[in-house]
Amino acid sequence: MLNALDFDIIDWSNYLANIGEAKFRAKQIFNWLYKGECFDNMSNLPKKLQVKLKEEFVENPVKIYKKLISKKDGTRKYIFALSDGNIIEGVLMSYKYGNTICISTQVGCRMNCAFCASGIDGLVRNLTCGEMVGEVLAVNNDLGNGERQITNIVLMGSGEPFDNYDNVIKFINLISDENGINISKRNISLSTCGLCDKIYKLADEVGSVTLTISLHAPNDDIRNKIMPVNKAYKIEDIIKAVNYYFEKTGRRIIFEYSMIKGINDSRECAKELCRLLKGMPCHVNLINLNYVKEKGLLSSEKEPVKEFLKVLENAGISATIRRTMGSDIEGACGQLRRSILQNK
Numbered sequence: 001m002l003n004a005l006d007f008d009i010i011d012w013s014n015y016l017a018n019i020g021e022a023k024f025r026a027k028q029i030f031n032w033l034y035k036g037e038c039f040d041n042m043s044n045l046p047k048k049l050q051v052k053l054k055e056e057f058v059e060n061p062v063k064i065y066k067k068l069i070s071k072k073d074g075t076r077k078y079i080f081a082l083s084d085g086n087i088i089e090g091v092l093m094s095y096k097y098g099n100t101i102c103i104s105t106q107v108g109c110r111m112n113c114a115f116c117a118s119g120i121d122g123l124v125r126n127l128t129c130g131e132m133v134g135e136v137l138a139v140n141n142d143l144g145n146g147e148r149q150i151t152n153i154v155l156m157g158s159g160e161p162f163d164n165y166d167n168v169i170k171f172i173n174l175i176s177d178e179n180g181i182n183i184s185k186r187n188i189s190l191s192t193c194g195l196c197d198k199i200y201k202l203a204d205e206v207g208s209v210t211l212t213i214s215l216h217a218p219n220d221d222i223r224n225k226i227m228p229v230n231k232a233y234k235i236e237d238i239i240k241a242v243n244y245y246f247e248k249t250g251r252r253i254i255f256e257y258s259m260i261k262g263i264n265d266s267r268e269c270a271k272e273l274c275r276l277l278k279g280m281p282c283h284v285n286l287i288n289l290n291y292v293k294e295k296g297l298l299s300s301e302k303e304p305v306k307e308f309l310k311v312l313e314n315a316g317i318s319a320t321i322r323r324t325m326g327s328d329i330e331g332a333c334g335q336l337r338r339s340i341l342q343n344k
């Protein structure tokens, strides 16, 4: 069976032309699918076409396998089951301005960062664009008609989006298509550990997406120790690439900086980060490290984090300490998936 969500309007038009159906039905099918409807309910399609679609396609192969709701802040963690038995995770966070979903782009990850649970067993496989769409639609469906639907998407779950570039770009185009749920590219954030050649490609081919860089260190010595990717792309390469991204798109860059006790949280590190980012149109998110027992790294204490923030602010760099959400439901990357796999 094919995943109907892997098809964009052009794929549908070609498919319809091949089976002797009118091309204008492409938009109708697409529109129904993004409302979460099944082929049986696509009331403006001929019966014969509905039957044919049902034989060949599944409307959404991504199923909610488990859902946890944080008692602290209402954040919802989802475990999704894929048609081949793999599981992935996503998180829904509700803010005043909208509902943000954090989705996975790969099963596992091959970047192997020292603090992250997703990379522990390496990469299992890439997700298709339709599986990423499936995560979003499964959650919209779970929210139902009574609740506000998803307004923002962050590609910040398990996986490295740029290691699955083509599928991720097609996903961005599908999810922002006006015939579907039409989420503006400006409301989509892509987070990367810094595969720089893809930053240039994204700037040239897509634009307007918010680019988030998982920096986590102010220099190559520290970054080499916690992020193996830094052996291929140095901090200097990242800075060049994000400057290009800003020039091309006008979008301010977001830097993620997880505070790891004794590794990257000193006053000296803060000063070095200021020198690195001075004058750049950017924002720094300081993040409390989530403890991953297989990795053993500890989060910085409250005081050094506040100190770090002060140093950045005093240097005129826009920065905030990211609110921790869903800490009671294993909100961090790859954590819940692992605990489920281990208990299976």
Ligand code: SAH
Residues within 6 Å of the ligand: 111, 113, 115, 116, 117, 155, 156, 157, 158, 159, 160, 161, 191, 192, 193, 194, 212, 213, 214, 256, 258, 287, 288, 289, 290, 291, 292, 332, 333
């Ligand atoms: N591969 C992409 C996106 C997925 S990771 C990237 O590297 O950006 C999403 C974010 O969570 C990254 O900033 C990552 O560094 C961070 N992260 C991973 N494990 C974490 C942990 N245990 N605590 C806090 N942040 C973590």
